[in-house]
Amino acid sequence: MILSASWVIPISSPPISKGAVVLHGSRIQDLGPAADMVKSYPGQEVRDFRGAALLPGLVNVHSHLELTLLRGYLENLPFWDWIRRLTRTKYELLTRQDLEISAMAGACEAIRAGVTTLGDAMDLGTSLDAFAASGLRGVLYQEVFSPRPEEADERLTDLEGKLEKLQGRIGIASGQRPRSGASGSDRVVLGVSPHAPYSVSGPLFRKVSQWAASRDLPVCIHAAESEEESLLIEKGKGPMADALRARGIGWSTPGCSPVQYLHGLGALVPGTLLVHCVRLQPADLPLLRKSRVSVAHCPKSNWKLGHGSMNLKRLFQAGIPLGLGSDSVVSNNSMDLFEEMRFGLFNPSWFNRGDGPVDAGCTRGGFAAEQALQLATLGGAQALGLSGSIGSLEAGKKADLIAVDLSGIHTQPVFSPVTAIVHSARASDVILTMAEGKVLFDQGTVTTLDEAGLKKQVGEIVQRLKPDGRA
Numbered sequence: 507m508i509l510s511a512s513w514v515i516p517i518s519s520p521p522i523s524k525g526a527v528v529l530h531g532s533r534i535q536d537l538g539p540a541a542d543m544v545k546s547y548p549g550q551e552v553r554d555f556r557g558a559a560l561l562p563g564l565v566n567v568h569s570h571l572e573l574t575l576l577r578g579y580l581e582n583l584p585f586w587d588w589i590r591r592l593t594r595t596k597y598e599l600l601t602r603q604d605l606e607i608s609a610m611a612g613a614c615e616a617i618r619a620g621v622t623t624l625g626d627a628m629d630l631g632t633s634l635d636a637f638a639a640s641g642l643r644g645v646l647y648q649e650v651f652s653p654r655p656e657e658a659d660e661r662l663t664d665l666e667g668k669l670e671k672l673q674g675r676i677g678i679a680s681g682q683r684p685r686s687g688a689s690g691s692d693r694v695v696l697g698v699s700p701h702a703p704y705s706v707s708g709p710l711f712r713k714v715s716q717w718a719a720s721r722d723l724p725v726c727i728h729a730a731e732s733e734e735e736s737l738l739i740e741k742g743k744g745p746m747a748d749a750l751r752a753r754g755i756g757w758s759t760p761g762c763s764p765v766q767y768l769h770g771l772g773a774l775v776p777g778t779l780l781v782h783c784v785r786l787q788p789a790d791l792p793l794l795r796k797s798r799v800s801v802a803h804c805p806k807s808n809w810k811l812g813h814g815s816m817n818l819k820r821l822f823q824a825g826i827p828l829g830l831g832s833d834s835v836v837s838n839n840s841m842d843l844f845e846e847m848r849f850g851l852f853n854p855s856w857f858n859r860g861d862g863p864v865d866a867g868c869t870r871g872g873f874a875a876e877q878a879l880q881l882a883t884l885g886g887a888q889a890l891g892l893s894g895s896i897g898s899l900e901a902g903k904k905a906d907l908i909a910v911d912l913s914g915i916h917t918q919p920v921f922s923p924v925t926a927i928v929h930s931a932r933a934s935d936v937i938l939t940m941a942e943g944k945v946l947f948d949q950g951t952v953t954t955l956d957e958a959g960l961k962k963q964v965g966e967i968v969q970r971l972k973p974d975g976r977a
Contacts, residue, residue, distance in 0.1 A: 508552045510540040511909060513923040515561040517884045518898035521923055526552075527560055529905045532942040536901055557913030558937060559923045561879075562898055563622025563643075563906040564843045565886025568726075568781050568802040568831025571612035571626050571633045572596075572605045575967060577835040585732050585811055586745040592836060599971065602630055607963045609636035614955050615841050616642060619933035620908040622941045625779060625802065625831070625890050627699045627726055631672055637694055638676070641946045641954045643906065645890050647699035647726040648672065650714060651706060653755050658709035662717060665698060669723075672696055692895065693942060697724035700773070703764050704735055704746045711771045719775050724891060726802075727773065730764045730790070731782035732813050739764045765790040774799050777891055781831065783821070784813045791824050800827040800889035803881070805849035806840075807833035819855035822873060829886030842933040847878040851928065875928035909938035 507529045514525030514537060526540035528547055536543060544552060576595060580588050596605070609628075613636040616624060624644040626633045633646055648668050652661045676694050700706040700714045718725050730736070737744030742759030750757045760767045765786065768774050774797035781802040783794075794801070803816055821828060830846045832838050856873055887897025895904045910931055912920050917930040939947035946954050 508540075508543055508547060508550045509555065509560055509907070509909070510543070510552060511555040511558050511560040512912070513559040513920075514899065515559055515879070515923055515927070516899040517562055517880060518900055521559075525560070527899060527905075527907065529943055532905055532944075534899060534901055534903050534905050534907075537899055555909045555911075555938065558909045558911045559927060560899070560907055560909050561927070562883045562896065563908050563939065563941060564620045564882050565623045565829060565890065565892075565897060566616065566621045566832050566841065566843060567625040567779065567800075567829035567886045567889050568804055568833055569612065569616070569624045569626045569841065570628070570834035570836075571609040571616075571624070571636055572628055572630065573608065573834040573836045574612035574615065575600065575604065575608035575964060577839055579971060580836055584745075585813070586734050586749070588811065588837075595971070596629075600967075602632065604967050605630055606632040606635050607960065607967065609633045610639065610955060611960045611964055612636065612835070612841070613640040613642055614952050614957050614960055615835075616640075617939050617946045617952050617954070618936065619841050619843065620910065620936035620939055621841065621843060622906040622908070622939060622946075623887070623890070623892065623896060625726065625829075625886075627701075631668070631675075634672060634675060634694070639955060640952075641693075641941050641944050643693045643892075643896065643904075643941055645695045645697050645724055645726075645892070646672070647697040647724070649699045649701050650710070651701050652710055653705055653707050653750060653753075655707040655709045655756070658707060658713050661710055662713045665714065666717070669696060669698070695724065695892075697726060699726040702728040702731070702735070703767060704738055704750075708771055711768070711773045715771065715773045715775060724777055724779065725773075725775065726779045726781060727768065728782060729768060729780045730785045731808075732811070733785070735764055736785050739767050763787045763790055765793055769793050769797065779889060781833075782808060782813070782816070784808050784816045786817060786820075791820060791826075794821075794826050795824055800829065802829055802831040802889065803846075803850060804831040804833040804838070805846055805853065807831075807837040809849075810839075811837050815854050817855045818850060818853040819858065819873070822877070827885065827888045828881055829889035830881045840933070843882045844927070844932050844935075847882050847928050850881055851875065851878045875922075875925045878928045879924055904941075905943035906941045907938075908936055908940070911935045911937045 510526035514522040526543040528536040609632040627647045629649045650665045738746040776798040778799040832841045884897035887893040896906045920926045
């Protein structure tokens with residue numbers, strides 16, 4: 507099949523006006539000017555997206571699909587109150603079936619928004635059901651919690667059991683590395699997520715990090731997110747410290763930044779994805795670069811929860827792999843990566859003239875629409891360790907791509923398709939979503955999920971929840 511459009515945006519090379527992408531099964535076979543592709547591949551079905559741009563599927567490096575049901579449910583709360591109410595609601599008021607429907611609804615939203623790949627943190631495994639049904643690609647991070655040091659061995663054993671069950675569900679033989687994929691495909695990769703410094707003890711961090719490294723499992727950690735977390739790690743004070751003491755949990759204050767704390771525990775290994783990184787100290791950047799970790803930038807969530815903004819400029823200049831994440835829709839309210847691109851583009855750090863290069867070795871220049879789009883595609887793929895197969899339109903890569911309609915009055919005129927996408931387009935402009943050559947969304951319809959049925963089920967569940975977050 508040949509997909510043609512007014513523009514093809516490969517990301518790894520300049521945009522092609524009146525371009526086309528040739529697909530062969532689940533992969534991209536070729537791309538170039540449409541006239542050349544039609545001539546080179548005679549007899550192929552041609553589908554034309556006139557007025558639209560074809561580009562790689564968007565990569566959302568941090569989401570929580572299980573929490574989609576709680577969009578708008580916990581508003582205007584201090585972060586620690588928000589965390590506690592979210593935890594209570596998830597585990598006391600919602601069933602596993604509720605959370606499976608929640609994850610399916612989140613998958614449906616992602617597909618409509620042109621997202622083909624997610625780095626999703628999950629606890630009960632319902633995201634795996636959503637990925638299997640929807641056709642999405644992703645790295646699914648099984649969460650592990652416990653701030654009690656004496657529970658470290660027990661929690662690691664629990665984690666091993668959960669991973670074994672998840673591997674069995676996606677057809678991975680016992681002892682085989684999850685990176686080899688499922689059912690002949692690498693569409694779903696399993697990883698682990700020791701949740702955060704305030705919810706995971708030091709011994710548990712060490713054990714999970716060593717265990718994951720021995721199995722080549724990707725790791726995701728929420729880190730340097732909030733003032734409350736920094737107070738706990740640096741001074742042993744604040745609401746998180748008070749909560750630990752109230753539960754009789756001993757806490758020896760490290761007296762350093764959260765990143766330095768994780769580094770001291772051996773938790774920063776190559777391929778680790780650190781989420782948020784709002785409260786970085788200057789000494790953290792060399793550690794991040796030396797450890798070869800990636801960072802998930804969740805700009806809207808960071809602002810909405812009152813954490814502020816990450817210093818995107820310094821991380822970008824330091825050459826640290828970066829991707830964009832929506833976080834859960836409890837803290838963001840939408841999964842629109844077009845909005846996240848704009849938030850990244852307008853990050854306050856770009857206006858700090860005194861915040862120059864991190865060191866003399868930094869050669870990267872400014873941040874413009876091209877860089878913002880890269881964060882949402884190839885950058886995100888690199889952050890998740892998937893850039894060898896997705897993130898750009900190149901021959902041999904997976905056929906993960908989307909079409910974005912640029913013919914609307916809000917995007918016209920189009921002098922540059924990249925500028926139009928980053929500055930003007932929105933999730934509702936996506937008209938085609940495809941993963942591994944399979945159409946997931948087309949002509950206003952999600953093809954792999956029952957969207958109408960999901961809406962009905964969501965409506966029935968939320969009747970049990972009070973809108974003030976105090977059910």
